[in-house]
Amino acid sequence: MPASSGNGAVTRSTLRQQIADALRDEVLAGRLQAGQEFTVKEIAEQYGVSATPVREALVDLSAQGLLDADQHRGFSVHRYSVEDFRGMIEARSLVTEGMFQALDDGHQRYRDLDDPRTAAAVAGVRRRGEEARRAAAAGDLTVLIGYDLRFWRELNALFGNPYLADFLHRLRVQSWVCTVQHLRGVTDLRGRLWCGHSDLVKALSEQDTVTARAVVVGYNSHALTLIERLAAG
Template identity: 35%
Template sequence: MGDLKQHSLIKAQERLRDQVGHALRAALIAGQLEPGRVYSAPTLAAELGVSATPVREAMLDLAREGLVEPVRNKGFRVTEVSERDLDQYTELRTLIEVPTIGIVTRIAPRERLEELRPIAEEIVASAREHDLIGYLEADRRFHLTLLGLAGNERLVETVGDLRKRSRLYGLTSLDKAGLLVSSAEEHLELLDLMLSGDAPAAESCMRRHLGHVRSLWADQADQAK
Protein backbone atom coordinates (compact mmCIF):
# COMPACT_ATOMS: atom_id res chain seq x y z
CA MET A 1 0.00 0.00 0.00
CA GLY A 2 2.86 2.36 0.76
CA ASP A 3 4.26 2.04 -2.77
CA LEU A 4 0.85 2.74 -4.31
CA LYS A 5 0.42 5.84 -2.18
CA GLN A 6 3.83 7.12 -3.19
CA HIS A 7 3.02 6.48 -6.87
CA SER A 8 -0.22 8.45 -6.50
CA LEU A 9 1.60 11.40 -4.97
CA ILE A 10 4.17 11.43 -7.76
CA LYS A 11 1.45 11.48 -10.41
CA ALA A 12 -0.34 14.29 -8.61
CA GLN A 13 2.90 16.27 -8.44
CA GLU A 14 3.48 15.73 -12.17
CA ARG A 15 0.01 17.03 -12.96
CA LEU A 16 0.60 20.13 -10.82
CA ARG A 17 3.91 20.72 -12.59
CA ASP A 18 2.12 20.58 -15.95
CA GLN A 19 -0.63 22.92 -14.75
CA VAL A 20 1.92 25.43 -13.46
CA GLY A 21 3.88 25.18 -16.71
CA HIS A 22 0.75 25.88 -18.72
CA ALA A 23 -0.10 28.91 -16.56
CA LEU A 24 3.43 30.29 -16.92
CA ARG A 25 3.44 29.79 -20.70
CA ALA A 26 0.15 31.63 -20.96
CA ALA A 27 1.53 34.48 -18.84
CA LEU A 28 4.63 34.63 -21.04
CA ILE A 29 2.62 34.83 -24.25
CA ALA A 30 0.25 37.43 -22.83
CA GLY A 31 3.19 39.57 -21.73
CA GLN A 32 2.42 39.27 -18.04
CA LEU A 33 5.96 37.98 -17.53
CA GLU A 34 8.23 40.54 -19.14
CA PRO A 35 11.19 39.66 -21.39
CA GLY A 36 14.57 40.34 -19.79
CA ARG A 37 13.19 40.36 -16.26
CA VAL A 38 14.26 37.82 -13.61
CA TYR A 39 11.56 36.03 -11.61
CA SER A 40 12.13 33.88 -8.53
CA ALA A 41 10.29 30.60 -8.01
CA PRO A 42 9.00 31.57 -4.51
CA THR A 43 7.53 34.83 -5.84
CA LEU A 44 5.76 33.11 -8.72
CA ALA A 45 4.62 30.32 -6.41
CA ALA A 46 3.01 32.86 -4.07
CA GLU A 47 1.12 34.44 -6.97
CA LEU A 48 -0.07 31.05 -8.24
CA GLY A 49 -0.96 29.76 -4.79
CA VAL A 50 1.31 26.70 -4.96
CA SER A 51 4.63 25.63 -3.45
CA ALA A 52 7.92 26.66 -5.03
CA THR A 53 8.87 23.10 -6.07
CA PRO A 54 6.42 22.65 -9.01
CA VAL A 55 7.25 26.19 -10.12
CA ARG A 56 10.98 25.41 -10.27
CA GLU A 57 10.25 22.18 -12.13
CA ALA A 58 7.97 23.96 -14.60
CA MET A 59 10.52 26.72 -15.15
CA LEU A 60 13.16 24.10 -15.95
CA ASP A 61 10.78 22.74 -18.59
CA LEU A 62 10.40 26.25 -20.00
CA ALA A 63 14.19 26.62 -20.00
CA ARG A 64 14.50 23.49 -22.14
CA GLU A 65 12.04 25.09 -24.56
CA GLY A 66 14.12 28.26 -24.70
CA LEU A 67 11.45 30.44 -23.09
CA VAL A 68 13.47 31.28 -19.95
CA GLU A 69 17.06 30.88 -18.77
CA PRO A 70 18.28 30.07 -15.23
CA VAL A 71 20.03 32.85 -13.30
CA ARG A 72 22.16 31.43 -10.50
CA ASN A 73 20.80 32.16 -6.99
CA LYS A 74 18.12 34.48 -8.40
CA GLY A 75 15.62 32.58 -10.48
CA PHE A 76 14.82 32.61 -14.17
CA ARG A 77 15.11 35.32 -16.79
CA VAL A 78 12.48 35.50 -19.52
CA THR A 79 14.29 35.27 -22.85
CA GLU A 80 13.75 38.02 -25.39
CA VAL A 81 12.54 37.24 -28.90
CA SER A 82 13.87 39.45 -31.68
CA GLU A 83 11.89 40.46 -34.75
CA ARG A 84 14.24 38.27 -36.79
CA ASP A 85 13.32 35.31 -34.58
CA LEU A 86 9.63 36.01 -35.05
CA ASP A 87 10.03 36.29 -38.82
CA GLN A 88 11.81 32.95 -38.96
CA TYR A 89 9.27 31.22 -36.72
CA THR A 90 6.43 32.62 -38.84
CA GLU A 91 8.15 31.43 -42.00
CA LEU A 92 8.50 27.92 -40.59
CA ARG A 93 4.88 27.84 -39.49
CA THR A 94 3.79 28.99 -42.93
CA LEU A 95 5.82 26.28 -44.65
CA ILE A 96 4.25 23.63 -42.42
CA GLU A 97 0.72 24.80 -41.72
CA VAL A 98 -0.41 26.19 -45.07
CA PRO A 99 -0.01 22.96 -47.10
CA THR A 100 -1.27 20.91 -44.14
CA ILE A 101 -4.48 22.94 -44.12
CA GLY A 102 -4.91 22.03 -47.79
CA ILE A 103 -4.45 18.35 -46.99
CA VAL A 104 -6.91 18.45 -44.08
CA THR A 105 -9.46 20.27 -46.25
CA ARG A 106 -9.30 17.42 -48.76
CA ILE A 107 -9.34 14.45 -46.38
CA ALA A 108 -11.06 15.43 -43.11
CA PRO A 109 -14.72 14.40 -42.61
CA ARG A 110 -17.09 17.38 -42.36
CA GLU A 111 -18.24 16.34 -38.90
CA ARG A 112 -14.67 16.48 -37.58
CA LEU A 113 -14.29 20.02 -38.93
CA GLU A 114 -17.66 21.08 -37.53
CA GLU A 115 -16.51 19.93 -34.08
CA LEU A 116 -14.01 22.81 -34.19
CA ARG A 117 -16.66 25.51 -34.62
CA PRO A 118 -17.34 25.95 -30.87
CA ILE A 119 -13.60 26.46 -30.33
CA ALA A 120 -13.42 29.03 -33.14
CA GLU A 121 -16.39 30.84 -31.60
CA GLU A 122 -14.68 30.67 -28.20
CA ILE A 123 -11.63 32.41 -29.70
CA VAL A 124 -13.81 35.27 -30.97
CA ALA A 125 -15.73 35.53 -27.69
CA SER A 126 -12.50 35.64 -25.68
CA ALA A 127 -11.12 38.39 -27.90
CA ARG A 128 -14.28 40.46 -27.48
CA GLU A 129 -14.22 39.93 -23.71
CA HIS A 130 -10.49 40.86 -23.52
CA ASP A 131 -9.76 37.44 -22.02
CA LEU A 132 -6.21 36.95 -23.30
CA ILE A 133 -5.54 33.71 -21.45
CA GLY A 134 -8.81 32.23 -22.72
CA TYR A 135 -8.00 33.49 -26.22
CA LEU A 136 -4.56 31.87 -26.21
CA GLU A 137 -5.82 28.54 -24.90
CA ALA A 138 -8.68 28.35 -27.41
CA ASP A 139 -6.38 29.44 -30.25
CA ARG A 140 -3.87 26.73 -29.33
CA ARG A 141 -6.55 24.04 -29.19
CA PHE A 142 -8.08 25.12 -32.52
CA HIS A 143 -4.84 25.17 -34.51
CA LEU A 144 -3.27 22.03 -33.07
CA THR A 145 -6.49 20.01 -33.25
CA LEU A 146 -7.03 21.13 -36.84
CA LEU A 147 -3.49 20.15 -37.83
CA GLY A 148 -3.92 16.86 -35.98
CA LEU A 149 -6.58 15.84 -38.51
CA ALA A 150 -3.73 15.30 -40.99
CA GLY A 151 -2.65 12.33 -38.86
CA ASN A 152 0.97 13.40 -38.23
CA GLU A 153 1.67 13.67 -34.49
CA ARG A 154 5.26 14.87 -34.99
CA LEU A 155 3.99 17.75 -37.13
CA VAL A 156 1.63 18.82 -34.36
CA GLU A 157 4.45 18.68 -31.80
CA THR A 158 6.70 20.78 -34.04
CA VAL A 159 4.07 23.47 -34.57
CA GLY A 160 3.26 23.44 -30.87
CA ASP A 161 6.92 24.14 -30.11
CA LEU A 162 7.08 26.93 -32.70
CA ARG A 163 3.98 28.52 -31.19
CA LYS A 164 5.62 28.54 -27.75
CA ARG A 165 8.81 30.09 -29.09
CA SER A 166 7.05 32.72 -31.18
CA ARG A 167 4.98 34.11 -28.33
CA LEU A 168 3.70 37.58 -29.14
CA TYR A 169 4.59 40.15 -26.50
CA GLY A 170 2.34 42.69 -28.24
CA LEU A 171 -0.85 40.75 -27.61
CA THR A 172 -1.98 43.07 -24.82
CA SER A 173 -1.40 46.10 -27.06
CA LEU A 174 -3.35 44.47 -29.88
CA ASP A 175 -6.24 43.87 -27.54
CA LYS A 176 -6.25 47.47 -26.29
CA ALA A 177 -6.14 48.72 -29.89
CA GLY A 178 -9.15 46.59 -30.81
CA LEU A 179 -7.21 44.59 -33.40
CA LEU A 180 -7.46 41.18 -31.77
CA VAL A 181 -11.10 40.56 -32.73
CA SER A 182 -10.45 40.76 -36.47
CA SER A 183 -7.65 38.21 -36.14
CA ALA A 184 -9.93 35.96 -34.06
CA GLU A 185 -12.69 36.06 -36.68
CA GLU A 186 -10.29 34.65 -39.28
CA HIS A 187 -10.61 31.28 -37.54
CA LEU A 188 -14.30 31.11 -38.49
CA GLU A 189 -13.50 32.20 -42.04
CA LEU A 190 -10.88 29.47 -42.32
CA LEU A 191 -13.24 26.82 -40.99
CA ASP A 192 -16.01 27.82 -43.43
CA LEU A 193 -13.62 27.64 -46.38
CA MET A 194 -12.46 24.18 -45.31
CA LEU A 195 -16.05 22.99 -44.93
CA SER A 196 -16.78 24.23 -48.45
CA GLY A 197 -13.96 21.99 -49.72
CA ASP A 198 -12.03 24.89 -51.26
CA ALA A 199 -8.46 23.82 -50.38
CA PRO A 200 -6.64 26.63 -52.29
CA ALA A 201 -8.80 29.29 -50.62
CA ALA A 202 -8.27 27.67 -47.21
CA GLU A 203 -4.51 27.66 -47.75
CA SER A 204 -4.62 31.33 -48.79
CA CYS A 205 -6.64 32.19 -45.66
CA MET A 206 -4.16 30.36 -43.42
CA ARG A 207 -1.21 32.14 -45.03
CA ARG A 208 -2.96 35.49 -44.58
CA HIS A 209 -3.84 34.67 -40.97
CA LEU A 210 -0.24 33.88 -40.02
CA GLY A 211 1.03 36.97 -41.82
CA HIS A 212 -1.71 39.08 -40.27
CA VAL A 213 -0.76 38.11 -36.74
CA ARG A 214 2.92 38.82 -37.42
CA SER A 215 2.29 42.19 -39.10
CA LEU A 216 -0.05 43.32 -36.33
CA TRP A 217 2.64 42.56 -33.75
CA ALA A 218 5.24 44.46 -35.78
CA ASP A 219 2.95 47.50 -36.15
CA GLN A 220 2.31 47.62 -32.42
CA ALA A 221 6.02 47.20 -31.66
CA ASP A 222 6.86 50.14 -33.93
CA GLN A 223 4.24 52.35 -32.26
CA ALA A 224 5.71 51.50 -28.86
CA LYS A 225 9.16 52.75 -29.84
Protein backbone atom coordinates (compact mmCIF):
# COMPACT_ATOMS: atom_id res chain seq x y z
CA MET A 1 0.00 0.00 0.00
CA PRO A 2 1.20 3.58 -0.58
CA ALA A 3 2.85 5.22 2.41
CA SER A 4 1.20 8.12 4.20
CA SER A 5 1.71 11.54 2.64
CA GLY A 6 2.97 12.69 6.03
CA ASN A 7 6.09 10.58 5.63
CA GLY A 8 8.84 13.01 4.62
CA ALA A 9 10.87 10.16 3.08
CA VAL A 10 8.28 9.71 0.37
CA THR A 11 7.99 12.47 -2.19
CA ARG A 12 4.63 13.41 -3.63
CA SER A 13 5.67 12.16 -7.06
CA THR A 14 6.65 8.78 -5.60
CA LEU A 15 3.34 8.55 -3.75
CA ARG A 16 1.51 9.51 -6.91
CA GLN A 17 3.23 6.67 -8.79
CA GLN A 18 2.57 4.17 -6.00
CA ILE A 19 -1.13 4.98 -6.02
CA ALA A 20 -1.31 4.83 -9.82
CA ASP A 21 0.47 1.43 -9.81
CA ALA A 22 -1.81 0.07 -7.08
CA LEU A 23 -4.98 1.17 -8.85
CA ARG A 24 -3.74 -0.15 -12.20
CA ASP A 25 -3.12 -3.52 -10.55
CA GLU A 26 -6.65 -3.44 -9.12
CA VAL A 27 -8.04 -2.85 -12.61
CA LEU A 28 -5.85 -5.58 -14.14
CA ALA A 29 -6.96 -8.02 -11.46
CA GLY A 30 -10.61 -7.21 -12.14
CA ARG A 31 -11.21 -6.00 -8.60
CA LEU A 32 -12.06 -2.60 -10.04
CA GLN A 33 -14.51 -3.53 -12.77
CA ALA A 34 -15.58 -1.81 -15.98
CA GLY A 35 -17.85 1.14 -15.27
CA GLN A 36 -17.17 1.11 -11.52
CA GLU A 37 -17.21 4.65 -10.18
CA PHE A 38 -15.22 6.23 -7.35
CA THR A 39 -14.09 9.64 -6.17
CA VAL A 40 -10.75 11.12 -5.18
CA LYS A 41 -11.97 11.26 -1.58
CA GLU A 42 -12.86 7.56 -1.52
CA ILE A 43 -9.46 6.50 -2.85
CA ALA A 44 -7.64 8.90 -0.51
CA GLU A 45 -9.49 7.44 2.47
CA GLN A 46 -8.84 3.88 1.27
CA TYR A 47 -5.07 4.46 1.12
CA GLY A 48 -4.86 6.91 4.02
CA VAL A 49 -3.26 9.70 1.99
CA SER A 50 -4.10 13.25 1.00
CA ALA A 51 -6.26 14.06 -2.01
CA THR A 52 -3.55 15.71 -4.13
CA PRO A 53 -1.40 12.67 -5.07
CA VAL A 54 -4.58 10.61 -5.53
CA ARG A 55 -6.03 13.14 -7.94
CA GLU A 56 -2.73 13.24 -9.85
CA ALA A 57 -2.61 9.43 -10.02
CA LEU A 58 -6.18 9.23 -11.30
CA VAL A 59 -5.46 11.85 -13.96
CA ASP A 60 -2.40 9.82 -15.01
CA LEU A 61 -4.50 6.65 -15.37
CA SER A 62 -7.12 8.60 -17.32
CA ALA A 63 -4.39 9.79 -19.71
CA GLN A 64 -3.38 6.14 -20.16
CA GLY A 65 -6.94 5.26 -21.16
CA LEU A 66 -7.67 3.09 -18.12
CA LEU A 67 -10.11 5.48 -16.42
CA ASP A 68 -12.81 7.88 -17.56
CA ALA A 69 -13.07 11.25 -15.81
CA ASP A 70 -16.34 13.05 -15.18
CA GLN A 71 -16.28 16.56 -13.78
CA HIS A 72 -19.29 15.93 -11.56
CA ARG A 73 -19.17 12.20 -10.77
CA GLY A 74 -15.46 11.55 -10.33
CA PHE A 75 -13.76 8.65 -12.11
CA SER A 76 -14.78 5.26 -13.47
CA VAL A 77 -12.98 2.28 -14.99
CA HIS A 78 -13.03 2.52 -18.77
CA ARG A 79 -15.12 -0.14 -20.50
CA TYR A 80 -13.36 -1.59 -23.55
CA SER A 81 -15.25 -3.04 -26.49
CA VAL A 82 -14.23 -5.74 -28.96
CA GLU A 83 -13.69 -2.96 -31.51
CA ASP A 84 -11.28 -1.28 -29.07
CA PHE A 85 -9.37 -4.55 -28.83
CA ARG A 86 -9.16 -4.85 -32.62
CA GLY A 87 -7.69 -1.34 -32.71
CA MET A 88 -5.10 -2.26 -30.09
CA ILE A 89 -4.06 -5.37 -32.02
CA GLU A 90 -3.76 -3.36 -35.23
CA ALA A 91 -1.64 -0.67 -33.55
CA ARG A 92 0.60 -3.27 -31.91
CA SER A 93 1.05 -5.05 -35.23
CA LEU A 94 2.07 -1.89 -37.08
CA VAL A 95 4.66 -0.93 -34.48
CA THR A 96 6.03 -4.46 -34.13
CA GLU A 97 6.38 -4.81 -37.89
CA GLY A 98 8.43 -1.61 -37.97
CA MET A 99 10.70 -3.03 -35.28
CA PHE A 100 11.12 -6.28 -37.19
CA GLN A 101 11.95 -4.35 -40.35
CA ALA A 102 14.60 -2.34 -38.52
CA LEU A 103 16.06 -5.60 -37.20
CA ASP A 104 16.12 -6.97 -40.75
CA ASP A 105 17.93 -3.82 -41.87
CA GLY A 106 20.58 -4.22 -39.17
CA HIS A 107 19.76 -0.92 -37.50
CA GLN A 108 22.51 0.13 -35.10
CA ARG A 109 20.15 0.68 -32.15
CA TYR A 110 19.87 -3.09 -31.64
CA ARG A 111 22.19 -4.44 -29.00
CA ASP A 112 25.02 -6.81 -29.88
CA LEU A 113 23.75 -10.28 -29.00
CA ASP A 114 27.33 -11.49 -28.53
CA ASP A 115 27.87 -9.02 -25.70
CA PRO A 116 27.81 -10.86 -22.31
CA ARG A 117 25.51 -8.25 -20.77
CA THR A 118 23.06 -8.64 -23.62
CA ALA A 119 23.24 -12.42 -23.35
CA ALA A 120 22.39 -12.12 -19.64
CA ALA A 121 19.47 -9.81 -20.44
CA VAL A 122 18.17 -12.27 -23.04
CA ALA A 123 18.41 -15.07 -20.47
CA GLY A 124 16.32 -12.96 -18.09
CA VAL A 125 13.68 -12.37 -20.75
CA ARG A 126 13.69 -16.10 -21.50
CA ARG A 127 13.06 -16.88 -17.82
CA ARG A 128 10.19 -14.40 -17.74
CA GLY A 129 8.73 -16.07 -20.83
CA GLU A 130 8.99 -19.50 -19.25
CA GLU A 131 7.19 -18.29 -16.11
CA ALA A 132 4.49 -16.77 -18.33
CA ARG A 133 4.13 -20.06 -20.19
CA ARG A 134 3.66 -21.99 -16.95
CA ALA A 135 1.11 -19.49 -15.65
CA ALA A 136 -0.82 -19.64 -18.95
CA ALA A 137 -0.83 -23.44 -18.91
CA ALA A 138 -2.15 -23.38 -15.34
CA GLY A 139 -4.80 -20.78 -16.20
CA ASP A 140 -3.42 -18.41 -13.57
CA LEU A 141 -4.38 -15.09 -15.12
CA THR A 142 -3.00 -12.78 -12.43
CA VAL A 143 0.46 -14.35 -12.46
CA LEU A 144 0.43 -14.50 -16.27
CA ILE A 145 -0.32 -10.78 -16.63
CA GLY A 146 2.57 -9.82 -14.37
CA TYR A 147 5.13 -11.96 -16.18
CA ASP A 148 3.70 -11.18 -19.62
CA LEU A 149 4.00 -7.41 -19.18
CA ARG A 150 7.57 -7.73 -17.91
CA PHE A 151 8.44 -10.15 -20.70
CA TRP A 152 7.29 -7.85 -23.50
CA ARG A 153 8.76 -4.71 -21.95
CA GLU A 154 12.21 -6.27 -21.49
CA LEU A 155 12.08 -7.97 -24.89
CA ASN A 156 11.18 -4.73 -26.65
CA ALA A 157 13.95 -2.93 -24.80
CA LEU A 158 16.43 -5.41 -26.28
CA PHE A 159 15.12 -5.55 -29.81
CA GLY A 160 13.42 -2.22 -30.35
CA ASN A 161 13.35 1.55 -30.02
CA PRO A 162 12.84 2.42 -26.30
CA TYR A 163 10.19 5.02 -27.17
CA LEU A 164 8.24 2.45 -29.13
CA ALA A 165 8.74 -0.01 -26.27
CA ASP A 166 7.02 2.41 -23.88
CA PHE A 167 4.16 2.88 -26.35
CA LEU A 168 3.76 -0.87 -26.75
CA HIS A 169 3.78 -1.36 -22.98
CA ARG A 170 0.87 1.05 -22.63
CA LEU A 171 -1.01 -0.79 -25.37
CA ARG A 172 -0.39 -4.12 -23.68
CA VAL A 173 -1.69 -2.83 -20.35
CA GLN A 174 -4.84 -1.64 -22.13
CA SER A 175 -5.09 -4.97 -23.94
CA TRP A 176 -4.93 -6.88 -20.67
CA VAL A 177 -7.53 -4.63 -19.02
CA CYS A 178 -9.84 -5.32 -21.96
CA THR A 179 -9.08 -9.05 -21.78
CA VAL A 180 -9.75 -9.19 -18.03
CA GLN A 181 -13.09 -7.45 -18.53
CA HIS A 182 -14.14 -10.07 -21.09
CA LEU A 183 -12.71 -13.03 -19.15
CA ARG A 184 -14.70 -12.15 -16.03
CA GLY A 185 -16.85 -15.14 -15.21
CA VAL A 186 -14.71 -17.73 -17.02
CA THR A 187 -13.87 -20.23 -14.30
CA ASP A 188 -11.26 -22.40 -16.04
CA LEU A 189 -8.67 -20.75 -18.29
CA ARG A 190 -6.34 -23.73 -18.64
CA GLY A 191 -5.39 -24.22 -22.28
CA ARG A 192 -7.11 -21.01 -23.39
CA LEU A 193 -4.28 -18.49 -22.91
CA TRP A 194 -1.39 -17.88 -25.32
CA CYS A 195 1.96 -19.24 -24.15
CA GLY A 196 4.41 -18.86 -27.06
CA HIS A 197 6.81 -16.51 -25.28
CA SER A 198 9.79 -18.86 -25.41
CA ASP A 199 9.35 -19.45 -29.15
CA LEU A 200 9.54 -15.71 -29.77
CA VAL A 201 12.71 -15.27 -27.69
CA LYS A 202 14.36 -18.14 -29.53
CA ALA A 203 13.49 -16.68 -32.94
CA LEU A 204 14.72 -13.19 -32.08
CA SER A 205 17.90 -14.52 -30.46
CA GLU A 206 18.62 -16.23 -33.77
CA GLN A 207 17.57 -13.04 -35.62
CA ASP A 208 14.99 -15.15 -37.41
CA THR A 209 12.40 -12.46 -38.06
CA VAL A 210 10.35 -14.71 -40.35
CA THR A 211 9.58 -17.06 -37.47
CA ALA A 212 9.25 -14.15 -35.03
CA ARG A 213 6.65 -12.52 -37.27
CA ALA A 214 4.72 -15.80 -37.47
CA VAL A 215 4.75 -16.15 -33.68
CA VAL A 216 3.44 -12.62 -33.17
CA VAL A 217 0.76 -13.06 -35.86
CA GLY A 218 -0.34 -16.26 -34.13
CA TYR A 219 -0.40 -14.49 -30.77
CA ASN A 220 -2.53 -11.62 -32.06
CA SER A 221 -4.90 -13.97 -33.86
CA HIS A 222 -5.30 -16.11 -30.74
CA ALA A 223 -6.00 -13.08 -28.52
CA LEU A 224 -8.52 -11.54 -30.91
CA THR A 225 -10.35 -14.81 -31.49
CA LEU A 226 -10.62 -15.38 -27.73
CA ILE A 227 -12.09 -11.93 -27.07
CA GLU A 228 -14.50 -12.16 -30.01
CA ARG A 229 -15.79 -15.56 -28.85
CA LEU A 230 -16.24 -14.38 -25.27
CA ALA A 231 -18.04 -11.25 -26.39
CA ALA A 232 -20.32 -13.27 -28.66
CA GLY A 233 -20.95 -15.96 -26.07
